[in-house]
Amino acid sequence: MVAADPLSQVFAALADPTRRDIVARLAVRDATVTELAAPYPVSVQAVSKHLKVLEDAGLVSRRREAQRRPVHLEAEVLDLTTKWLERHRRRAQARYRRLDALLASMPDEPGAGTGTAPGATAGSTDPGAGP
Amino acid sequence: MVAADPLSQVFAALADPTRRDIVARLAVRDATVTELAAPYPVSVQAVSKHLKVLEDAGLVSRRREAQRRPVHLEAEVLDLTTKWLERHRRRAQARYRRLDALLASMPDEPGAGTGTAPGATAGSTDPGAGP
DNA sequence: GACCCGTTCAACCATCTGGTTGACAAAGCA
DNA sequence: TGCTTTGTCAACCAGATGGTTGAACGGGTC
Numbered sequence: 126m127v128a129a130d131p132l133s134q135v136f137a138a139l140a141d142p143t144r145r146d147i148v149a150r151l152a153v154r155d156a157t158v159t160e161l162a163a164p165y166p167v168s169v170q171a172v173s174k175h176l177k178v179l180e181d182a183g184l185v186s187r188r189r190e191a192q193r194r195p196v197h198l199e200a201e202v203l204d205l206t207t208k209w210l211e212r213h214r215r216r217a218q219a220r221y222r223r224l225d226a227l228l229a230s231m232p233d234e235p236g237a238g239t240g241t242a243p244g245a246t247a248g249s250t251d252p253g254a255g256p
Numbered sequence: 257m258v259a260a261d262p263l264s265q266v267f268a269a270l271a272d273p274t275r276r277d278i279v280a281r282l283a284v285r286d287a288t289v290t291e292l293a294a295p296y297p298v299s300v301q302a303v304s305k306h307l308k309v310l311e312d313a314g315l316v317s318r319r320r321e322a323q324r325r326p327v328h329l330e331a332e333v334l335d336l337t338t339k340w341l342e343r344h345r346r347r348a349q350a351r352y353r354r355l356d357a358l359l360a361s362m363p364d365e366p367g368a369g370t371g372t373a374p375g376a377t378a379g380s381t382d383p384g385a386g387p
Numbered sequence: 388g389a390c391c392c393g394t395t396c397a398a399c400c401a402t403c404t405g406g407t408t409g410a411c412a413a414a415g416c417a
Numbered sequence: 418t419g420c421t422t423t424g425t426c427a428a429c430c431a432g433a434t435g436g437t438t439g440a441a442c443g444g445g446t447c
Contacts, residue, residue, distance in 0.1 A: 133273055137267075140264050158425095174425095214335065299437070304394065
């Protein structure tokens with residue numbers, strides 16, 4: 126693995142329905158690998174791989190307990206993605222509001238200028254720059 | 257493509273940093289494919305593919321405008337993922353609180369009766385909390 | 388009509404991913 | 418001391434993914 130950025134790892138980890146289901150079940154209680162694997166029609170090894178993906182993303186941790194390896198959900202990491210989503214959803218909504226105001230303020234203008242909005246054109250590539 | 261469930265598609269779409277950056281920029285304003293492609297060291301075709309992924313996930317829409325295809329962010333779809341994340345984070349936090357209360361209420365009890373806690377989960381999947 | 392611009396389609400390639408099976412390590416139980 | 422349970426590691430395979438290049442299409446402009 127090429128050590129992708131954390132956000133990508135978390136999103137990628139949650140992009141698989143089996144892994145999402147595992148997370149959902151771990152949100153209720155910790156569980157061992159065999160317990161987690163039981164409901165799925167796949168081998169235990171496959172589930173172990175899924176857990177490795179979740180662990181690399183920081184979403185779960187495993188402790189040693191005799192020969193069992195109980196898996197524990199690290200719920201705070203979910204906040205990382207939530208924050209990203211919220212930031213951009215809010216930003217988009219703010220824009221809609223601004224657009225509404227703009228449209229309300231101008232009487233009518235024939236079609237030409239729609240795409241070339243005032244201000245910058247494709248400037249900031251940085252997704253992390255917060256307000 | 258095998259028509260994966262919407263949630264998986266959205267998460268998978270956001271698992272790529274380039275696509276996430278595109279979403280971030282579209283949250284500020286609509287843009288054409290070439291505008292979007294400009295900052296990245298990849299071909300326009302590659303960006304067009306990324307946009308197809310985002311479109312299949314319902315995250316963006318394209319309208320026809322002369323020979324341009326301005327891309328527009330559909331921000332509501334982000335709520336889908338936010339809701340999923342919030343639900344499970346809240347569930348996990350509720351569990352921690354419950355566990356705290358449980359630990360506070362019992363002095364100490366070696367393994368046996370742990371799984372039969374009141375109300376919660378009775379699944380006995382949780383191997384006792386042995387230090 | 389000829390031409391250019393913006394965009395997509397098609398074919399190809401390297402790599403990643405999710406799954407399999409088989410072997411093996413670690414810890415408890417007979 | 419074996420034997421069973423639990424879990425991981427390794428090798429392998431089919432299919433998806435992200436990238437490339439080259440060709441084609443749709444629509445203005447000359």
